[in-house]
Amino acid sequence: MDLKRKVEIAVISDVHLGTYGCHAKQLLTYLNSIQPKKLILNGDIVDIWQFSKRYFPKPHLKVIKKIMDMAADGVEVIYITGNHDEMLRKFSDMTIGNISIVDKKVLDLDGKKAWFFHGDVFDVSIQNAKWLAKLGGYGYDLLILLNRATNWCLEKLGKEKYSLSKRIKNSVKGAIKYISDFEEVASDLAIENGYDYVICGHIHQPKILIKENKFGKTMYLNSGDWVENFTALEYQFKRWKIYNYNKDKLSPFFADEDIKEMEIKDLIAAITIVEPEKKKKKKLN
Numbered sequence: 001m002d003l004k005r006k007v008e009i010a011v012i013s014d015v016h017l018g019t020y021g022c023h024a025k026q027l028l029t030y031l032n033s034i035q036p037k038k039l040i041l042n043g044d045i046v047d048i049w050q051f052s053k054r055y056f057p058k059p060h061l062k063v064i065k066k067i068m069d070m071a072a073d074g075v076e077v078i079y080i081t082g083n084h085d086e087m088l089r090k091f092s093d094m095t096i097g098n099i100s101i102v103d104k105k106v107l108d109l110d111g112k113k114a115w116f117f118h119g120d121v122f123d124v125s126i127q128n129a130k131w132l133a134k135l136g137g138y139g140y141d142l143l144i145l146l147n148r149a150t151n152w153c154l155e156k157l158g159k160e161k162y163s164l165s166k167r168i169k170n171s172v173k174g175a176i177k178y179i180s181d182f183e184e185v186a187s188d189l190a191i192e193n194g195y196d197y198v199i200c201g202h203i204h205q206p207k208i209l210i211k212e213n214k215f216g217k218t219m220y221l222n223s224g225d226w227v228e229n230f231t232a233l234e235y236q237f238k239r240w241k242i243y244n245y246n247k248d249k250l251s252p253f254f255a256d257e258d259i260k261e262m263e264i265k266d267l268i269a270a271i272t273i274v275e276p277e278k279k280k281k282k283k284l285n
């Protein structure tokens with residue numbers, strides 16, 4: 001009997017393999033517990049920025065192996081590049097077997113349009129991002145180049161690359177503002193482009209929100225991270241849910257899962273036992 005939880009789509013982001021903060025073991029347990037049709041890796045999976053530290057323990061390798069195995073078993077793996085794995089952007093739009101590397105992805109989900117991207121395009125300037133991204137796909141690509149150019153200059157000047165974690169460390173207030181701006185901009189752009197769902201990572205804040213403005217509404221989703229939150233997004237039965245490793249662990253995540261495992265006679269018994277009690281109550285009344 002296969003006890004893996006079947007989901008249509010599982011989305012993870014911000015795993016940061018190759019860093020001390022990454023919780024690879026928990027992620028491995030999670031990946032072993034699901035059987036998705038599509039696995040979307042929404043950026044910052046392997047942290048190539050910090051690769052020089054030569055830290056890459058066994059569980060981190062196992063995560064990579066697991067993802068490759070899933071792909072070999074027929075899972076469609078979509079690797080969306082982030083800023084910490086931006087080196088992979090050189091290979092964007094490449095496909096190797098069931099694994100494809102892209103900078104963004106649009107999927108049709110039961111007649112609704114879902115827009116996936118990591119979210120670092122908003123880093124350099126969230127205000128500039130707003131009007132640049134209005135150019136649709138072209139604007140998104142421009143923003144990636146802008147971010148890359150900025151980081152290249154910073155490096156040449158001997159400064160640290162622009163990173164969100166640094167900004168958060170610098171000021172809590174600034175971080176809160178950035179997070180709400182991020183959610184706002186991503187949602188506004190999604191509404192403008194007619195997307196029903198906008199799915200990001202990057203800010204390490206798992207969330208599902210309905211966002212509305214005068215032009216329409218969209219659902220904003222963030223898959224969180226495997227550094228602090230241990231979260232994923234799952235799409236099944238035409239709806240999205242946040243999987244939270246600490247809360248949901250490996251217990252049946254959807255209510256109907258334990259029903260599915262029951263024998264038919266037990267199911268019938270479970271329904272029929274209730275009946276005599278109901279009748280009894282009626283009589284008492």
Ligand SMILES: [Mn+2]
Pocket residue numbers: 043044082083084118120201202203
């Ligand atoms: Mn990122």
